[in-house]
Amino acid sequence: MDRAQVQKELEALAAEGKPAPVPEEKVEVEKEEQASEQEETAPEEEQGKDKNKKKGEEEEEKPRENGVLVLDHRARGAHLDAQLNGDQVVAAAEIMRRAGLSVEAVTGVDWLKENKFEVIYDYALYIAGEDLYRVVVRALIDRDNPDIPTISGVFSGANWHERETWDLLGINFTGHPQLTRFLLPEDADFHPLRKDFKP
Amino acid sequence: MSRLAQSQYHETFDINLGPQHPATHGVLRVKLTMDGEYIVKAEPVLGYIHRMHEKMGENRTWAKFLPNPSRMDYLSAMSYNHGHVALVERAAGIEVPERAEYLRVIMVELNRVQSHLLWFGAFLLDLGGFTPLLYAFDDRERILDLLESVTGSRLTYCYFRFGGVYNDLDDEESFKTGTKEFIARLRSRMPMYHNLVTKNIILRKRLEGIGPVSADMCRRYGATGPVLRGSGVQFDIRKNEPYSAYPDFDFDIPVYEEGDSMARYMVRMDEIEQSMRIIEQALDKLPEGPVKAEKVPKMIKPPKNDYYFAVEAARGTFSLRAVSDGTNTPYRLKIRSPTYSNLSLFEEASKGMLLADALAFMGSLDLVIPEIDR
Amino acid sequence: MGTENISSVVPSSLVQFAPLEKLLNLGRANSLWPMTFGLACCAIEMMSAGGPRFDLARFGAEVFRPSPRQSDVMIVAGTVNKKMAPAVKTLWDQMLEPKWVIAMGNCAISGGPFAFKGQYNVVEGVDTILPVDIYIPGCPPRPEALFEGIMELEEKLTGKRRWPRVEAV
Numbered sequence: 001m002d003r004a005q006v007q008k009e010l011e012a013l014a015a016e017g018k019p020a021p022v023p024e025e026k027v028e029v030e031k032e033e034q035a036s037e038q039e040e041t042a043p044e045e046e047q048g049k050d051k052n053k054k055k056g057e058e059e060e061e062k063p064r065e066n067g068v069l070v071l072d073h074r075a076r077g078a079h080l081d082a083q084l085n086g087d088q089v090v091a092a093a094e095i096m097r098r099a100g101l102s103v104e105a106v107t108g109v110d111w112l113k114e115n116k117f118e119v120i121y122d123y124a125l126y127i128a129g130e131d132l133y134r135v136v137v138r139a140l141i142d143r144d145n146p147d148i149p150t151i152s153g154v155f156s157g158a159n160w161h162e163r164e165t166w167d168l169l170g171i172n173f174t175g176h177p178q179l180t181r182f183l184l185p186e187d188a189d190f191h192p193l194r195k196d197f198k199p
Numbered sequence: 200m201s202r203l204a205q206s207q208y209h210e211t212f213d214i215n216l217g218p219q220h221p222a223t224h225g226v227l228r229v230k231l232t233m234d235g236e237y238i239v240k241a242e243p244v245l246g247y248i249h250r251m252h253e254k255m256g257e258n259r260t261w262a263k264f265l266p267n268p269s270r271m272d273y274l275s276a277m278s279y280n281h282g283h284v285a286l287v288e289r290a291a292g293i294e295v296p297e298r299a300e301y302l303r304v305i306m307v308e309l310n311r312v313q314s315h316l317l318w319f320g321a322f323l324l325d326l327g328g329f330t331p332l333l334y335a336f337d338d339r340e341r342i343l344d345l346l347e348s349v350t351g352s353r354l355t356y357c358y359f360r361f362g363g364v365y366n367d368l369d370d371e372e373s374f375k376t377g378t379k380e381f382i383a384r385l386r387s388r389m390p391m392y393h394n395l396v397t398k399n400i401i402l403r404k405r406l407e408g409i410g411p412v413s414a415d416m417c418r419r420y421g422a423t424g425p426v427l428r429g430s431g432v433q434f435d436i437r438k439n440e441p442y443s444a445y446p447d448f449d450f451d452i453p454v455y456e457e458g459d460s461m462a463r464y465m466v467r468m469d470e471i472e473q474s475m476r477i478i479e480q481a482l483d484k485l486p487e488g489p490v491k492a493e494k495v496p497k498m499i500k501p502p503k504n505d506y507y508f509a510v511e512a513a514r515g516t517f518s519l520r521a522v523s524d525g526t527n528t529p530y531r532l533k534i535r536s537p538t539y540s541n542l543s544l545f546e547e548a549s550k551g552m553l554l555a556d557a558l559a560f561m562g563s564l565d566l567v568i569p570e571i572d573r
Numbered sequence: 574m575g576t577e578n579i580s581s582v583v584p585s586s587l588v589q590f591a592p593l594e595k596l597l598n599l600g601r602a603n604s605l606w607p608m609t610f611g612l613a614c615c616a617i618e619m620m621s622a623g624g625p626r627f628d629l630a631r632f633g634a635e636v637f638r639p640s641p642r643q644s645d646v647m648i649v650a651g652t653v654n655k656k657m658a659p660a661v662k663t664l665w666d667q668m669l670e671p672k673w674v675i676a677m678g679n680c681a682i683s684g685g686p687f688a689f690k691g692q693y694n695v696v697e698g699v700d701t702i703l704p705v706d707i708y709i710p711g712c713p714p715r716p717e718a719l720f721e722g723i724m725e726l727e728e729k730l731t732g733k734r735r736w737p738r739v740e741a742v
Contacts, residue, residue, distance in 0.1 A: 077289060077507030102421040104509075105535040109522050122507070122520065122535070126418065128433035128454070132440035134507065157420035160543040168253070183246040183572055184694065185656040192254055192693045193531075199693045218660050221609050221639040225616070226657055247657045248613055250687050251694050258691065266686060273614035273713075317617070336624035343621075353621075354713055355614055569613045569651075 002099070003079075003133060009095045010082045010135075011068045017085040071136075078122075078134040086141045086148045089121065093137075093151040093158075096123045101135060103151070106161035108169040112195040115143045117171050121151070121158075141171070150176040168193040211239050218247045223561070224321060225568030227542075231554070238557055241549045243542055249572040256532030261287050261499045262361065264532070269355040271536065272570035274317055276356045277303075277310035277346075278512035284359045285442060286508035286519045290501035291361070298488040299363035300444040305481045306346065306358060308474040309378070312385070313342040314513035315467045315474075318565045322464070323396060325562040326405055331396050338388065341381050349374065361499060362492030375482050382475045389472065397468065406461040410560030412548055413458055420547075421540040424515025425470070426564060428454050429462035436511035448480045460563035467565070498527045514538050514565050536570045595731075601645065601671065602730040605723065608644035609637040610664065612651025615678040615713040619650045622716035629716075632735075634723050641667040646726065648719075649703070652680035652687055653696045665703050673729075675707045675722050676700065682708050 069081040084092055096103070101123040109118040118140050125133040141148050150173040152159040160182070162173040167182045170191035181188055190197060217228035226247035232240040252271060256264050268283045269276035281303055288295060320335035343353050349368060350358040358365050368374050396402055412422070414430045427434055433454040437445045453469035455462035503525040509518035515537025522531040541564050549557045611619060622629045629635040638644040641664045653661055665674070676699050679685030684697035699705060706729060709722040728734045 107533040
């Protein structure tokens with residue numbers, strides 16, 4: 001598998017998504033960073049680490065701009081991290097499928113303060129003799145209208161992961177063949193992992 | 200199969216397997232649509248032992264989650280414990296002393312042998328043979344004795360701590376000799392297992408060619424562990440994404456090309472031998488030194504970010520994703536368990552199978568239900 | 574143990590013969606058939622108890638029945654959650670009288686580690702849905718603890734203890 005190719009395709013995809021409607025404040029705040037982030041490719045591992053540290057210290061964190069980051073695997077556990085628009089995850093899944101990666105998990109994070117859901121797709125390369133290659137694809141979607149297309153058409157295994165994410169977080173995977181209660185009882189009417197959930 | 204092709208003219212009927220059924224190893228429920236003895240559709244229904252581990256991860260400090268991983272998969276509790284502490288060590292930047300890493304590897308591998316032995320017994324119980332269970336449990340109890348002498352518990356270990364292990368070996372010499380005696384004993388018994396079980400014609404007829412899973416199917420579903428290795432992919436996190444002290448040891452990854460239940464059976468049987476090899480090397484090379492990192496903060500506050508860590512548990516890739524917001528509790532803790540993905544291919548793979556074969560196939564996936572439901 | 578105690582264990586029929594009931598209870602106590610009903614971690618210790626080292630057969634309770642209709646005692650070994658609770662109740666209802674329940678492990682006793690503030694899915698104690706006779710604490714209890722529980726149940730049935738009680742050192 002060609003790792004550089006995967007990175008290039010993801011970068012192209014992320015760049016494609018730039019003009020799409022991104023929430024306003026995001027564009028304003030991060031204009032200067034955008035340029036630097038786009039250039040962030042292979043040699044910037046250390047830089048990324050520093051930036052994260054800085055982010056931790058700052059009180060008001062700036063939201064991250066769409067794009068591809070190369071991560072330090074020892075520190076973060078993944079090699080490539082791509083943030084895309086919600087409607088691009090299927091295209092990303094197709095890139096992964098062509099490159100021979102498998103979907104390891106699909107999960108969501110509830111950012112209550114920012115009023116966003118983050119959907120995270122973990123891909124990994126299961127090939128004999130090659131070092132593991134992990135790609136994280138993430139998309140921020142609106143919390144009030146949590147729709148994102150399903151990738152279960154590309155990876156059959158995503159079916160269960162997406163169903164679980166819907167069950168626990170209420171993220172609506174449009175086009176999913178069976179978005180019904182999975183881990184919770186059939187008559188449950190709540191999504192327990194939402195941060196504003198009260199039993 | 201040909202019968203199924205004509206089945207559109209037949210009437211199908213639905214039956215329920217579980218949630219309380221001796222063959223499902225716990226509380227898995229499978230909704231079956233049957234055409235006579237053949238399966239038209241088998242839909243697993245989960246959630247009968249959903250225990251909110253992810254919610255618990257969010258509402259307590261990093262350290263208070265320590266007892267939880269061993270209760271997800273109580274058969275390879277050490278691996279789960281290892282995955283969790285290694286994740287937090289990665290997030291908080293804690294270095295682990297070498298002796299602690301070696302002790303971890305020894306414990307994880309002993310635990311893996313124990314898990315495979317239990318699977319061996321329970322799987323053959325599914326297939327109708329009771330005797331192998333008694334043999335396997337006899338050996339398994341000896342491992343539990345060893346683990347208990349070190350960790351203090353029989354099943355749900357909480358031996359690893361952030362930055363090392365809870366305590367050093369009380370009596371290193373007796374542990375070493377005890378473990379070596381056990382390995383010698385199990386080695387001498389493996390030919391008996393193979394004579395008694397593997398060469399048995401009834402077993403072979405029930406496993407060979409049953410439940411074929413291709414490498415591409417594994418890739419689509421994200422299946423890992425012995426299921427993937429039984430489909431001809433020589434993949435193991437211990438080799439492909441080395442962690443802990445595994446790069447120091449010489450071991451092989453057993454792989455079989457057939458992709459049927461027999462291949463998965465053989466992978467696990469061979470893994471017992473490989474794990475014993477690792478334990479022997481680790482015992483011989485066990486370095487002196489501290490077993491805990493010196494500076495581990497009482498309250499762990501990893502920098503704001505997200506972290507990922509994967510380990511090879513007895514059933515496949517177990518990985519965790521922690522999202523930290525810089526406070527002393529995780530913002531989100533996602534647990535990815537191997538059998539969740541392994542079981543998800545059951546629906547596709549069991550189409551057109553005889554029900555009895557499907558149960559053998561399900562057994563060969565090595566399910567632990569609380570780990571699937573979390 | 575007098576007849577009044579027996580009648581609290583065995584559901585009352587119109588006519589009771591105390592000596593006969595006593596005799597029957599002796600028989601029941603010495604061949605308790607548990608149901609094969611594993612939920613979680615404790616089920617593995619239950620399997621160990623039936624295994625070669627601990628050998629539950631010494632106490633006549635090794636005949637694990639997969640069907641509730643053939644079993645006397647339900648060992649609830651593990652966490653019961655809200656999705657599983659109706660199934661547990663159904664299994665209990667399907668068992669024939671006389672029948673007993675052993676709550677094995679902290680989860681079955683009280684929800685164990687999974688009973689925390691704000692939990693949404695675990696039944697906090699199987700005694701909220703079933704009449705529990707014996708509680709065995711532990712997470713999970715050792716096989717020896719399960720034996721002790723079974724002997725306690727025998728004592729409850731016959732009024733006599735099979736082996737002398739071992740005092741803690």
